[in-house]
Amino acid sequence: MSESGPEAAAEAPVGRGRVVAWGLWDWGSAAFNAVISTFVFAVYLTDSVGDDLPGGISASAWLGWALGFAGLLVALTAPVLGQRFDATANRKRSLAILTSVTVALIAAMFFVRDDYHYLWFGLVLLALGHVFFELASVPYNAMLRQVSTPQTVGRVSGFGWAMGYFGGIFLLLICYFGFISGDGDERGLFGATTDGGLNIRLVVVLAAVWFAVFALPVFFAVPEVRRTGADPGAASAGFFASYRVLWRDLRELWTVDRRVIWFLLASAIFRDGLAGVFAFGAVLAVQVYEISDSDVLLFGVAANVVAALGAIVAGRFDDTVGPKRVIVVSLASAVVCGTALLLVSGPAMFWIFGLALTLFVGPAQASARSFLTRLTPPGREGQLFGLYTTTGRAASFLSPSLFGLFVWAFDADRAGIAGLILVLAAGLIAVLLVSAPDARVSTPAAAG
Numbered sequence: 001m002s003e004s005g006p007e008a009a010a011e012a013p014v015g016r017g018r019v020v021a022w023g024l025w026d027w028g029s030a031a032f033n034a035v036i037s038t039f040v041f042a043v044y045l046t047d048s049v050g051d052d053l054p055g056g057i058s059a060s061a062w063l064g065w066a067l068g069f070a071g072l073l074v075a076l077t078a079p080v081l082g083q084r085f086d087a088t089a090n091r092k093r094s095l096a097i098l099t100s101v102t103v104a105l106i107a108a109m110f111f112v113r114d115d116y117h118y119l120w121f122g123l124v125l126l127a128l129g130h131v132f133f134e135l136a137s138v139p140y141n142a143m144l145r146q147v148s149t150p151q152t153v154g155r156v157s158g159f160g161w162a163m164g165y166f167g168g169i170f171l172l173l174i175c176y177f178g179f180i181s182g183d184g185d186e187r188g189l190f191g192a193t194t195d196g197g198l199n200i201r202l203v204v205v206l207a208a209v210w211f212a213v214f215a216l217p218v219f220f221a222v223p224e225v226r227r228t229g230a231d232p233g234a235a236s237a238g239f240f241a242s243y244r245v246l247w248r249d250l251r252e253l254w255t256v257d258r259r260v261i262w263f264l265l266a267s268a269i270f271r272d273g274l275a276g277v278f279a280f281g282a283v284l285a286v287q288v289y290e291i292s293d294s295d296v297l298l299f300g301v302a303a304n305v306v307a308a309l310g311a312i313v314a315g316r317f318d319d320t321v322g323p324k325r326v327i328v329v330s331l332a333s334a335v336v337c338g339t340a341l342l343l344v345s346g347p348a349m350f351w352i353f354g355l356a357l358t359l360f361v362g363p364a365q366a367s368a369r370s371f372l373t374r375l376t377p378p379g380r381e382g383q384l385f386g387l388y389t390t391t392g393r394a395a396s397f398l399s400p401s402l403f404g405l406f407v408w409a410f411d412a413d414r415a416g417i418a419g420l421i422l423v424l425a426a427g428l429i430a431v432l433l434v435s436a437p438d439a440r441v442s443t444p445a446a447a448g
Contacts, residue, residue, distance in 0.1 A: 019156055021221035022147040025099075025140055026160045027167035028214030031207035032133050034168035035175060036106055039300075040207075042126065044200045049112060050119040059116075062123060070127040074134040075390045079246050082138040082386025086379055091139045092224045098136035099215050105129040107208040114197030138389055142381035144373050146222055153373055154318025154326070158311040158366040165308035165362065169301050171210055175203045225379075249383065260375050262434045264387055267368045268395035270331055270427020274361050276399030276420045277334070278303075281354065284341075287413045289350035299354065306355050307362035314363030315370075323367035323374065324436040330364035331428040338421040342414065374437035398423050 035041065042063065050059025085091045105125050112122040148156040179188040179199045186192065192199035253260050285291040285299060318326045337357035344353060376384045402419030409415065 018221045019147050019159065021217035022143060022156075023160045023163040024214045025095075025218045026164040028211045029133070029137075030164055030167035030171050031211035032102060032106065032129065033164065034172055035203060035207040036109070036126070036129060039172060040175060040180075040200060040203055041109055041122075044114075044197060045112070045119060045122045045126065048114050048197055048200070049122055050116050053116045053119060059119060062119070063126075066123040066127040067130060070130040070134075071396065073131050078135060078138055078389040079383060079386035080243055081135060082142065082382035082384070082389075083246055083249070083380075085139050085142065085382035086225075090224070091142055091382055092219060092222065095136055095139040095143070096219050098132050098139070099211070102129055102132045102136060103208050103212045103215070105132065106204060106211065109204040110201045112197070112201070114194075114200075134389055138386045139382055140218075141369060141385040141388070143218070143222060143225075144369060145376075145378075145381055146225060148373075151319055154323060154367065154370045155312075155315035157370040157373070158313075158315025158318065158363070161311040161362050161366040161369075162308035165304045165311070167214070169304045169308075171207070173301070175206065179203050179206075246383070249380070257375065259435050259437070260372075260384065263371060263375060263431070264384075264391045266427060266430035266434055267372070267388070268391035269398065269430050270327070270364065270424060271368060271392050272395045272398045273331075273420060273423035273427050274334075274364055275396070276403060276423060277338075277357060277361055280399075280403055280416060280420065281358075284413060284417065285350055285354070289345065289347055291347050291350060295347070299351065302351075302355060303358040307358045309362075310359045311362030311366045315366055318363075318367050318370050322436050323371040324431065324434070326367040327364050327371065327431055328428065330360040330367070331424055331431070334360045334364070335421055335424050335428065338417055338424065342417045342421070371437055 046059045046063055050062070053059050053062075081094075085094045105128050109122065109125050109129075112118045112125070144153065144157055144160070177188060178190050179192045179202055181188050185194050187194060187199045190202075192202050250261070281300075281303070285295075291299065314326050314330070334357055337353050337360070340353045341350070341357065344350075372384060372388055373381070399420055402422055403416040404419075406415040406417075406419040407413055
Protein backbone atom coordinates (compact mmCIF):
# COMPACT_ATOMS: atom_id res chain seq x y z
CA MET A 1 0.00 0.00 0.00
CA SER A 2 1.38 3.39 -0.93
CA GLU A 3 1.84 6.07 1.69
CA SER A 4 -1.16 7.96 0.35
CA GLY A 5 -3.57 5.10 1.06
CA PRO A 6 -6.01 4.67 3.89
CA GLU A 7 -3.50 3.26 6.33
CA ALA A 8 -1.22 6.23 5.94
CA ALA A 9 -4.11 8.60 6.34
CA ALA A 10 -5.12 6.79 9.48
CA GLU A 11 -1.83 7.70 11.10
CA ALA A 12 -1.69 11.27 9.77
CA PRO A 13 -2.44 13.93 12.37
CA VAL A 14 -5.61 15.93 11.93
CA GLY A 15 -5.30 19.65 12.59
CA ARG A 16 -7.45 21.27 15.25
CA GLY A 17 -8.79 23.72 12.70
CA ARG A 18 -10.38 20.91 10.70
CA VAL A 19 -11.94 19.42 13.83
CA VAL A 20 -13.32 22.79 14.94
CA ALA A 21 -14.71 23.46 11.45
CA TRP A 22 -16.48 20.10 11.53
CA GLY A 23 -17.84 20.75 15.03
CA LEU A 24 -19.15 24.18 14.02
CA TRP A 25 -21.70 22.45 11.76
CA ASP A 26 -23.07 20.78 14.91
CA TRP A 27 -23.05 24.18 16.65
CA GLY A 28 -25.02 25.69 13.76
CA SER A 29 -27.43 22.76 13.53
CA ALA A 30 -28.82 23.77 16.93
CA ALA A 31 -30.80 26.30 14.90
CA PHE A 32 -32.94 23.46 13.62
CA ASN A 33 -32.80 21.08 16.57
CA ALA A 34 -33.47 23.59 19.35
CA VAL A 35 -35.24 26.54 17.72
CA ILE A 36 -37.24 25.07 14.84
CA SER A 37 -38.20 21.53 15.82
CA THR A 38 -38.32 21.71 19.62
CA PHE A 39 -38.72 24.95 21.55
CA VAL A 40 -39.85 27.76 19.25
CA PHE A 41 -41.29 27.21 15.75
CA ALA A 42 -43.04 23.88 16.40
CA VAL A 43 -44.61 25.39 19.52
CA TYR A 44 -45.59 28.50 17.53
CA LEU A 45 -47.38 26.30 14.97
CA THR A 46 -49.44 24.41 17.53
CA ASP A 47 -50.07 27.08 20.18
CA SER A 48 -50.46 30.18 18.00
CA VAL A 49 -50.91 29.52 14.29
CA GLY A 50 -53.24 26.55 14.71
CA ASP A 51 -54.81 27.32 18.07
CA ASP A 52 -58.18 28.17 16.49
CA LEU A 53 -58.06 25.55 13.74
CA PRO A 54 -61.61 24.44 12.83
CA GLY A 55 -62.58 20.87 12.05
CA GLY A 56 -62.13 19.06 15.36
CA ILE A 57 -58.54 17.85 14.72
CA SER A 58 -55.93 19.73 16.72
CA ALA A 59 -52.84 21.36 15.28
CA SER A 60 -50.75 19.07 17.49
CA ALA A 61 -52.26 16.01 15.82
CA TRP A 62 -51.52 17.41 12.37
CA LEU A 63 -47.97 18.18 13.52
CA GLY A 64 -47.50 14.59 14.68
CA TRP A 65 -48.74 13.20 11.38
CA ALA A 66 -46.57 15.57 9.36
CA LEU A 67 -43.44 14.63 11.28
CA GLY A 68 -44.36 10.96 11.12
CA PHE A 69 -44.55 11.16 7.33
CA ALA A 70 -41.23 13.02 7.28
CA GLY A 71 -39.68 10.26 9.39
CA LEU A 72 -40.94 7.63 6.98
CA LEU A 73 -39.31 9.45 4.04
CA VAL A 74 -36.02 9.66 5.95
CA ALA A 75 -36.13 5.97 6.89
CA LEU A 76 -36.71 4.93 3.28
CA THR A 77 -34.10 7.16 1.66
CA ALA A 78 -31.23 7.66 4.15
CA PRO A 79 -29.40 4.32 3.59
CA VAL A 80 -29.35 4.42 -0.20
CA LEU A 81 -28.45 8.11 -0.32
CA GLY A 82 -25.62 7.54 2.14
CA GLN A 83 -24.46 4.65 -0.01
CA ARG A 84 -24.40 6.90 -3.08
CA PHE A 85 -22.55 9.68 -1.21
CA ASP A 86 -19.77 7.14 -0.59
CA ALA A 87 -19.73 5.52 -4.00
CA THR A 88 -19.59 8.80 -5.92
CA ALA A 89 -17.18 10.48 -3.46
CA ASN A 90 -19.58 13.42 -3.17
CA ARG A 91 -19.95 13.42 0.58
CA LYS A 92 -19.04 17.07 1.13
CA ARG A 93 -20.99 18.34 -1.87
CA SER A 94 -24.03 16.37 -0.70
CA LEU A 95 -23.73 17.91 2.77
CA ALA A 96 -23.54 21.38 1.20
CA ILE A 97 -26.66 20.84 -0.91
CA LEU A 98 -28.73 19.29 1.88
CA THR A 99 -27.66 21.97 4.38
CA SER A 100 -28.48 24.75 1.91
CA VAL A 101 -31.95 23.36 1.31
CA THR A 102 -32.52 23.08 5.07
CA VAL A 103 -31.45 26.70 5.59
CA ALA A 104 -33.75 27.83 2.76
CA LEU A 105 -36.69 25.98 4.31
CA ILE A 106 -35.99 27.58 7.69
CA ALA A 107 -35.86 31.03 6.09
CA ALA A 108 -39.17 30.38 4.29
CA MET A 109 -40.83 29.82 7.68
CA PHE A 110 -40.70 33.61 8.10
CA PHE A 111 -43.80 33.78 5.88
CA VAL A 112 -45.90 31.61 8.25
CA ARG A 113 -48.12 34.21 9.89
CA ASP A 114 -50.17 33.75 13.07
CA ASP A 115 -53.29 32.61 11.22
CA TYR A 116 -54.59 29.06 10.94
CA HIS A 117 -54.70 29.38 7.14
CA TYR A 118 -50.89 29.32 7.24
CA LEU A 119 -50.73 26.12 9.33
CA TRP A 120 -50.50 23.83 6.32
CA PHE A 121 -47.70 25.87 4.77
CA GLY A 122 -45.84 25.76 8.09
CA LEU A 123 -46.33 22.00 8.49
CA VAL A 124 -45.03 21.33 4.97
CA LEU A 125 -41.95 23.47 5.60
CA LEU A 126 -41.30 21.82 8.96
CA ALA A 127 -41.75 18.29 7.59
CA LEU A 128 -39.46 18.98 4.63
CA GLY A 129 -36.98 20.62 6.99
CA HIS A 130 -36.89 17.44 9.07
CA VAL A 131 -36.29 15.32 5.97
CA PHE A 132 -33.41 17.39 4.60
CA PHE A 133 -31.85 17.99 8.02
CA GLU A 134 -31.86 14.28 8.88
CA LEU A 135 -30.43 13.42 5.46
CA ALA A 136 -27.72 16.08 5.92
CA SER A 137 -26.67 14.38 9.15
CA VAL A 138 -25.74 11.26 7.17
CA PRO A 139 -22.73 12.70 5.26
CA TYR A 140 -21.90 14.88 8.27
CA ASN A 141 -21.60 11.90 10.63
CA ALA A 142 -19.72 10.00 7.94
CA MET A 143 -17.08 12.76 7.98
CA LEU A 144 -16.10 11.81 11.54
CA ARG A 145 -13.45 9.47 10.21
CA GLN A 146 -12.03 12.26 8.03
CA VAL A 147 -11.51 14.62 10.97
CA SER A 148 -10.15 12.12 13.49
CA THR A 149 -7.48 9.50 13.90
CA PRO A 150 -7.78 6.04 15.49
CA GLN A 151 -6.54 7.63 18.72
CA THR A 152 -8.97 10.58 18.73
CA VAL A 153 -12.24 9.41 17.16
CA GLY A 154 -13.99 9.27 20.55
CA ARG A 155 -13.04 12.72 21.75
CA VAL A 156 -13.77 14.28 18.35
CA SER A 157 -17.24 12.74 18.34
CA GLY A 158 -17.80 14.00 21.88
CA PHE A 159 -16.58 17.45 20.88
CA GLY A 160 -19.16 17.56 18.06
CA TRP A 161 -22.03 16.60 20.35
CA ALA A 162 -20.90 19.18 22.91
CA MET A 163 -20.80 21.88 20.23
CA GLY A 164 -24.41 21.06 19.36
CA TYR A 165 -25.48 21.39 23.01
CA PHE A 166 -23.60 24.65 23.56
CA GLY A 167 -24.85 26.10 20.27
CA GLY A 168 -28.41 25.39 21.36
CA ILE A 169 -27.85 27.10 24.70
CA PHE A 170 -26.45 30.30 23.20
CA LEU A 171 -29.01 30.53 20.42
CA LEU A 172 -31.99 29.87 22.70
CA LEU A 173 -30.83 32.53 25.15
CA ILE A 174 -30.41 35.04 22.32
CA CYS A 175 -33.87 34.19 20.98
CA TYR A 176 -35.52 34.36 24.40
CA PHE A 177 -34.04 37.62 25.64
CA GLY A 178 -33.93 39.26 22.22
CA PHE A 179 -37.37 38.42 20.82
CA ILE A 180 -39.59 36.39 23.19
CA SER A 181 -39.35 37.57 26.83
CA GLY A 182 -42.00 39.92 28.20
CA ASP A 183 -45.78 40.11 28.26
CA GLY A 184 -46.73 43.07 26.06
CA ASP A 185 -47.23 43.47 22.33
CA GLU A 186 -43.51 44.24 21.95
CA ARG A 187 -41.19 41.51 23.13
CA GLY A 188 -37.57 41.17 24.04
CA LEU A 189 -34.68 43.59 24.00
CA PHE A 190 -35.36 44.43 20.35
CA GLY A 191 -39.01 45.30 20.95
CA ALA A 192 -40.27 42.97 18.24
CA THR A 193 -44.03 43.12 17.82
CA THR A 194 -46.18 40.03 18.26
CA ASP A 195 -48.55 41.18 15.50
CA GLY A 196 -48.85 38.32 13.01
CA GLY A 197 -46.28 36.40 15.03
CA LEU A 198 -43.51 38.72 13.78
CA ASN A 199 -41.27 38.22 16.83
CA ILE A 200 -41.21 34.43 16.26
CA ARG A 201 -40.78 34.88 12.51
CA LEU A 202 -37.72 37.06 13.19
CA VAL A 203 -36.36 34.28 15.40
CA VAL A 204 -36.74 31.97 12.39
CA VAL A 205 -34.66 34.33 10.24
CA LEU A 206 -31.99 34.42 12.96
CA ALA A 207 -31.98 30.62 13.03
CA ALA A 208 -31.48 30.42 9.26
CA VAL A 209 -28.58 32.87 9.35
CA TRP A 210 -27.06 31.09 12.37
CA PHE A 211 -27.07 27.69 10.62
CA ALA A 212 -25.78 29.11 7.32
CA VAL A 213 -22.86 30.97 8.91
CA PHE A 214 -21.65 28.19 11.18
CA ALA A 215 -22.08 25.49 8.55
CA LEU A 216 -19.67 27.21 6.14
CA PRO A 217 -16.29 26.33 7.74
CA VAL A 218 -16.62 22.57 7.22
CA PHE A 219 -16.87 23.03 3.44
CA PHE A 220 -13.58 24.91 3.31
CA ALA A 221 -11.57 23.01 5.92
CA VAL A 222 -12.46 19.35 5.31
CA PRO A 223 -11.38 17.85 1.97
CA GLU A 224 -13.67 15.58 -0.03
CA VAL A 225 -13.18 11.87 0.60
CA ARG A 226 -11.56 9.87 -2.17
CA ARG A 227 -13.56 7.34 -4.08
CA THR A 228 -12.87 3.78 -2.98
CA GLY A 229 -13.74 0.35 -4.33
CA ALA A 230 -15.52 -0.60 -1.14
CA ASP A 231 -18.97 -0.49 -2.73
CA PRO A 232 -18.78 -1.62 -6.37
CA GLY A 233 -21.87 -0.99 -8.46
CA ALA A 234 -23.45 1.62 -6.20
CA ALA A 235 -22.18 4.61 -8.18
CA SER A 236 -23.83 3.49 -11.42
CA ALA A 237 -27.02 2.05 -9.91
CA GLY A 238 -30.27 3.95 -10.29
CA PHE A 239 -32.23 5.05 -7.23
CA PHE A 240 -34.41 1.95 -7.01
CA ALA A 241 -31.57 -0.34 -8.04
CA SER A 242 -29.65 1.11 -5.08
CA TYR A 243 -31.96 -0.82 -2.75
CA ARG A 244 -30.74 -4.07 -4.33
CA VAL A 245 -27.16 -2.94 -3.75
CA LEU A 246 -28.08 -2.07 -0.16
CA TRP A 247 -29.61 -5.51 0.46
CA ARG A 248 -26.52 -7.13 -1.05
CA ASP A 249 -24.27 -5.13 1.25
CA LEU A 250 -26.36 -5.97 4.31
CA ARG A 251 -26.07 -9.68 3.53
CA GLU A 252 -22.33 -9.22 3.14
CA LEU A 253 -22.05 -7.36 6.45
CA TRP A 254 -24.07 -10.10 8.17
CA THR A 255 -21.60 -12.66 6.84
CA VAL A 256 -18.41 -10.71 7.52
CA ASP A 257 -19.15 -8.81 10.74
CA ARG A 258 -22.56 -9.20 12.36
CA ARG A 259 -21.60 -6.71 15.05
CA VAL A 260 -22.55 -3.89 12.69
CA ILE A 261 -26.11 -5.14 12.30
CA TRP A 262 -26.54 -5.91 16.00
CA PHE A 263 -25.14 -2.54 17.02
CA LEU A 264 -27.47 -0.68 14.66
CA LEU A 265 -30.40 -2.42 16.36
CA ALA A 266 -29.07 -1.93 19.90
CA SER A 267 -28.24 1.74 19.35
CA ALA A 268 -31.68 2.38 17.90
CA ILE A 269 -33.20 1.26 21.20
CA PHE A 270 -30.98 3.16 23.62
CA ARG A 271 -30.86 6.31 21.45
CA ASP A 272 -34.64 6.45 21.57
CA GLY A 273 -34.50 6.14 25.35
CA LEU A 274 -32.00 9.00 25.54
CA ALA A 275 -34.17 11.13 23.26
CA GLY A 276 -37.12 10.44 25.55
CA VAL A 277 -35.22 11.92 28.50
CA PHE A 278 -35.19 15.35 26.87
CA ALA A 279 -38.56 14.97 25.14
CA PHE A 280 -40.49 14.39 28.38
CA GLY A 281 -38.20 16.11 30.88
CA ALA A 282 -39.97 19.47 30.78
CA VAL A 283 -43.40 17.88 31.10
CA LEU A 284 -42.33 15.87 34.13
CA ALA A 285 -40.61 18.87 35.73
CA VAL A 286 -43.83 20.91 35.73
CA GLN A 287 -46.43 18.20 36.27
CA VAL A 288 -44.63 16.00 38.81
CA TYR A 289 -41.91 18.00 40.53
CA GLU A 290 -43.70 21.37 40.71
CA ILE A 291 -41.04 23.39 38.92
CA SER A 292 -42.26 26.71 37.50
CA ASP A 293 -42.33 27.40 33.77
CA SER A 294 -39.51 29.95 34.05
CA ASP A 295 -37.33 27.55 36.04
CA VAL A 296 -37.86 24.87 33.39
CA LEU A 297 -35.99 27.08 30.90
CA LEU A 298 -33.15 27.46 33.39
CA PHE A 299 -33.10 23.72 33.96
CA GLY A 300 -33.00 23.16 30.19
CA VAL A 301 -29.96 25.41 29.87
CA ALA A 302 -28.24 23.67 32.81
CA ALA A 303 -29.09 20.24 31.40
CA ASN A 304 -27.53 21.12 28.04
CA VAL A 305 -24.38 22.39 29.75
CA VAL A 306 -24.07 19.21 31.82
CA ALA A 307 -24.71 16.95 28.82
CA ALA A 308 -22.11 18.84 26.77
CA LEU A 309 -19.46 18.58 29.48
CA GLY A 310 -20.26 14.90 29.87
CA ALA A 311 -19.76 14.33 26.14
CA ILE A 312 -16.39 16.11 26.17
CA VAL A 313 -15.04 14.23 29.20
CA ALA A 314 -16.37 10.86 28.08
CA GLY A 315 -14.77 11.33 24.66
CA ARG A 316 -11.38 11.02 26.37
CA PHE A 317 -12.41 7.77 28.02
CA ASP A 318 -13.81 6.53 24.70
CA ASP A 319 -10.33 6.68 23.20
CA THR A 320 -8.70 4.89 26.13
CA VAL A 321 -11.19 2.25 27.30
CA GLY A 322 -13.35 2.02 24.16
CA PRO A 323 -16.84 3.26 23.23
CA LYS A 324 -18.68 0.18 24.47
CA ARG A 325 -17.61 0.72 28.08
CA VAL A 326 -18.60 4.38 27.90
CA ILE A 327 -22.04 3.48 26.55
CA VAL A 328 -22.58 0.71 29.11
CA VAL A 329 -21.54 2.88 32.07
CA SER A 330 -23.62 5.81 30.77
CA LEU A 331 -26.76 3.73 30.25
CA ALA A 332 -26.41 1.92 33.58
CA SER A 333 -25.95 5.24 35.36
CA ALA A 334 -28.94 6.71 33.54
CA VAL A 335 -31.10 3.79 34.67
CA VAL A 336 -29.99 4.35 38.29
CA CYS A 337 -30.72 8.09 38.12
CA GLY A 338 -34.07 7.47 36.43
CA THR A 339 -35.04 5.01 39.15
CA ALA A 340 -34.14 7.59 41.79
CA LEU A 341 -36.34 10.15 40.03
CA LEU A 342 -39.19 7.67 40.10
CA LEU A 343 -38.96 7.55 43.89
CA VAL A 344 -38.18 11.13 44.96
CA SER A 345 -40.31 14.28 44.98
CA GLY A 346 -39.85 18.04 44.98
CA PRO A 347 -37.92 20.57 42.84
CA ALA A 348 -34.59 20.07 44.66
CA MET A 349 -34.56 16.32 44.03
CA PHE A 350 -35.45 16.87 40.37
CA TRP A 351 -32.55 19.29 39.95
CA ILE A 352 -30.13 16.82 41.55
CA PHE A 353 -31.13 13.59 39.84
CA GLY A 354 -32.37 15.24 36.64
CA LEU A 355 -29.00 16.87 36.02
CA ALA A 356 -27.23 13.65 37.02
CA LEU A 357 -29.29 11.81 34.41
CA THR A 358 -28.50 14.31 31.64
CA LEU A 359 -24.81 14.00 32.50
CA PHE A 360 -24.86 10.54 30.89
CA VAL A 361 -26.94 11.41 27.82
CA GLY A 362 -24.19 13.19 25.86
CA PRO A 363 -21.52 10.48 26.44
CA ALA A 364 -23.80 7.68 25.25
CA GLN A 365 -24.82 9.60 22.12
CA ALA A 366 -21.25 10.59 21.24
CA SER A 367 -19.82 7.10 21.84
CA ALA A 368 -22.57 5.54 19.75
CA ARG A 369 -21.28 7.54 16.77
CA SER A 370 -17.71 6.57 17.65
CA PHE A 371 -18.66 2.88 18.03
CA LEU A 372 -20.17 2.72 14.54
CA THR A 373 -17.24 4.61 13.01
CA ARG A 374 -14.83 2.04 14.43
CA LEU A 375 -16.90 -0.82 13.00
CA THR A 376 -17.48 0.64 9.54
CA PRO A 377 -15.36 -0.58 6.58
CA PRO A 378 -13.52 2.36 4.98
CA GLY A 379 -15.55 3.89 2.18
CA ARG A 380 -18.94 2.85 3.56
CA GLU A 381 -19.40 5.47 6.25
CA GLY A 382 -22.28 7.21 4.47
CA GLN A 383 -24.15 3.98 3.90
CA LEU A 384 -23.78 2.81 7.51
CA PHE A 385 -24.71 6.17 8.98
CA GLY A 386 -27.70 6.19 6.65
CA LEU A 387 -28.74 2.91 8.24
CA TYR A 388 -27.95 4.43 11.64
CA THR A 389 -30.46 7.19 10.89
CA THR A 390 -33.04 4.73 9.56
CA THR A 391 -32.88 2.31 12.50
CA GLY A 392 -33.13 5.25 14.89
CA ARG A 393 -36.29 6.36 13.12
CA ALA A 394 -37.68 2.82 13.15
CA ALA A 395 -37.41 2.63 16.96
CA SER A 396 -38.53 6.18 17.69
CA PHE A 397 -41.96 4.99 18.81
CA LEU A 398 -40.65 3.10 21.86
CA SER A 399 -40.17 5.89 24.40
CA PRO A 400 -43.35 7.85 23.57
CA SER A 401 -45.44 4.67 23.50
CA LEU A 402 -44.17 3.25 26.79
CA PHE A 403 -44.26 6.65 28.47
CA GLY A 404 -47.92 7.03 27.50
CA LEU A 405 -48.74 3.43 28.39
CA PHE A 406 -47.40 3.74 31.93
CA VAL A 407 -49.06 7.11 32.48
CA TRP A 408 -52.38 5.60 31.35
CA ALA A 409 -51.99 2.32 33.26
CA PHE A 410 -51.12 3.97 36.58
CA ASP A 411 -53.05 7.21 36.00
CA ALA A 412 -49.98 9.22 37.02
CA ASP A 413 -47.47 11.26 35.01
CA ARG A 414 -44.69 10.05 37.33
CA ALA A 415 -45.23 6.48 36.13
CA GLY A 416 -44.11 7.51 32.64
CA ILE A 417 -40.55 7.57 33.98
CA ALA A 418 -40.76 3.78 34.32
CA GLY A 419 -41.43 3.52 30.58
CA LEU A 420 -38.28 5.52 29.81
CA ILE A 421 -36.26 3.39 32.23
CA LEU A 422 -37.42 0.22 30.47
CA VAL A 423 -36.26 1.53 27.09
CA LEU A 424 -32.85 2.52 28.50
CA ALA A 425 -32.50 -0.85 30.24
CA ALA A 426 -33.44 -2.72 27.06
CA GLY A 427 -30.84 -0.73 25.13
CA LEU A 428 -28.25 -1.50 27.82
CA ILE A 429 -28.92 -5.23 27.58
CA ALA A 430 -28.82 -5.11 23.78
CA VAL A 431 -25.48 -3.29 23.63
CA LEU A 432 -23.95 -5.67 26.19
CA LEU A 433 -24.53 -8.47 23.67
CA VAL A 434 -22.52 -6.66 20.96
CA SER A 435 -18.79 -7.30 20.90
CA ALA A 436 -16.64 -4.20 21.30
CA PRO A 437 -15.08 -2.77 18.12
CA ASP A 438 -11.41 -3.14 17.40
CA ALA A 439 -9.17 -0.67 19.16
CA ARG A 440 -7.97 0.83 15.90
CA VAL A 441 -9.90 2.19 12.95
CA SER A 442 -8.50 3.16 9.56
CA THR A 443 -9.26 6.50 7.99
CA PRO A 444 -9.80 6.92 4.24
CA ALA A 445 -7.59 9.39 2.45
CA ALA A 446 -9.12 12.71 1.51
CA ALA A 447 -9.07 13.93 -2.02
CA GLY A 448 -6.38 16.39 -2.78
